[in-house]
Amino acid sequence: MRDAVRRLVLGGLVGKLLGLLREVLLAAAYGTGVPTTAARVAQTGTLVPVDLFTADVLTAGFLPLHKELLTTDPARAATLFRGVRVALRWLAAVLTLGSLALAPAVVDLLAPGLAPATAATCAQFLRVMALGIPSYLQFSLLSYLEISHGGFRLSSARATAQNLGMLLALGLAWVLGEPVVLAGGFAAAYLVLHAWGYRSVRARGFLPAAGGGGGRELRSRLWRRVRPLLLLPVVLQGSVVAERVVASLMGDEVVAAVDYARFVATTGVNLVAVPLGLAGLAALAGLGTAAARERLAAILPGLLLVVAPVSVVLAVGSSPVVEVLYARGAFDAAAVATSASVLAGLGLGFWAQSCAYVLVKALNAADRNRVAAGSLLAGLVVTLVLNVALHAWLGPVTLGLASSAGAVVTAAVAAHALGVGALLWRWVGACVPVAGAAWLLCGRLPAASGWPGLLGVGGCVLVVFGLAAALLPPWRRVVRSLVR
Known part of the structure; x- marks a missing residue:
């Protein structure tokens, strides 16, 4: 598991650095203007239906079952793979054609508050992005096939390749003066990834030539694993759609600003929690309770001691963080204020988002998908309710606070189900006074923006958490374990 986490962390780090460069250049080129809003809405319109039908089928259904069959009946594992691959081809055809034909209606559903001209641009972007759906689905299946065999090359390269494609498209869009080229970067990246992934798994002998029968029984087993999760993707994607709807009702620029803030908050989750979660699907599968x-x-x-200080920095120093990353070119003061407001809300629950991801994947690995679905559903319902109920009073910060509250609920339910609830809350309770002390110390700093403000907040948080780690014996033991 350690080697898998290391590979995924390194691959994710490169991908996130490229993603950061993409966001910085996008902010400088278009700010929170129409092209950025169109790209955000089009990506949601492309991925929501894809993830609605496939996300849990692949992670919680195909991967654990395929890994189990590899050791007991490789021929039936091949049958499972081939059946899922054919199903994804048909699904891709339906979704791609549907997006091409119904793009304006999809945009109206996702972002009803957009100006007509912005909505028309979103529909144009959506039609271009939809061309990448077939390759997106097939590459996802190939990457999980590789994970089942103990490989992580495709998964670790995914973010890097996607961001490279979008960076090249951004440069081309700027040179040509045609923003719609941005949407082509997504589709082109997955066409290349699909071709490379197919060649990679075939060269290493992971791609089965033929199945061994038993397709009906395998479909039944896959259905039993996925059935408890059927409501989950509906609520999950519904929450994504609701966030877009709420953001559009607060203004076109809020739709773009939310993703600038969310990119910062999810970077840490992707670098720390996602590798642990994906590796856990393989390493924890088959272990006893x-x-x-x-x-x-x-x-x-160890995870909490890493993410808790980051939560404080994101919550207290959201404005300096946004200024350092994005405040240049077309990204004006209004864009900074909106993005920082959302980021402050996300920062409060950054620790919970990281823990929730790992805990839910542990439930998936233990084939407790019904409980995993329940924990996610509880959090998503809280997020959805708070977004709808509070946005008119609190403004853009609602989008961050609602997401954080939902993550806390998901982490609590999943931790209790796994028997580590008391441990989680004991360590959260230990971190709270330290985080509070860091917050108060940051509040006494002179007001500063940009790098001086970020370094001041980061330095205060590091000093306070560093002293706690030096003075508290349980923290010292955890830090020594992390270093090792």
Whole structure:
């Protein structure tokens, strides 16, 4: 598991650095203007239906079942793979043709508050992005096939390749003066990834030539694994759509600003929690309850000591963070204020988002998909309700606060189900006074923006958490384990 996490972290780090460069250049070129809004809405319109039908089928259904069959009946594992691949081809055809034909209606559903000209541009972007759906689905299946065989090359390269494609498209769009080229970067990146992924798994012998029968029984087993999760993608994607709707009602620029803030908050989750979660699907599968609980008990304290200081920095220093990353070119003061407001709300729950991801993937690995679905559903319902109920009073910060509240609920439910709830809250309780002290110390700093403000906040947080780690014996033991 350690080697898998290391590979995924390194691959994710490169991808996130390229993603950061993409966001910085996008902010400088278009700010929170129409092209950025169109790109955000079109990507949501492309991925929401894809993830609605496939996300849990691949992660919680195909991957654990395929890995199990590889050791007991490789021929039936091949049958499972081939059946899922054919199903994804048909799904891709339906979704692609549907997006091409119904793009304006999809945009109206996702962002009803947009100006007519902005909505028309979004529909144009959506039609171009939709061309990448077939390759997106097939590459996703190939990457999970590789994980089942113990490989992580495709998964670690995914973010890097996607961001490279979008960077090249951004440069071309700027040179040509045609913003719609931005949408082509997504489709082109996955066409290349699909071709490379197919060649990679075939060269290493992971791609089965033929199946061994038993297709009906395998479909039944896959259905039993996925059935408890059927409501989950509906609520999950519904929450994504609701966020877009709420953001559009607060203004076109809020739709673009939300993703600038969310990129910052999700970077840490992707670098730390996602590798642990994906590797956990393979490493925790088959472990007994006690062994899995022991493994999680070793992971969670270290994870919290890494993400808790980041939460404080994002919540307290949201404005300097946004200024350092984005405040140049077309990204004006209004864009900074809107993005920083959302980021402050996300920062409050950054620690919970990281823990929730790892805990839910641990439930998936233990084939407790019904409980995993329940924990996510609880959090998503909280997020949805708060977004709808509070946006008119609190403004853009609602989008961040609602997401954080939902993550806390998901983490609490999943931790309780795994038997590590008491451990999680004991360590959260230990972090709260330290985070509070850091917050108060940051509040006494002279007002500063940009790099001086960010360095001041980051330095205060580092000093306070560093002293706690030096003075508290349990923290010292966890830090030594992390260093090792």
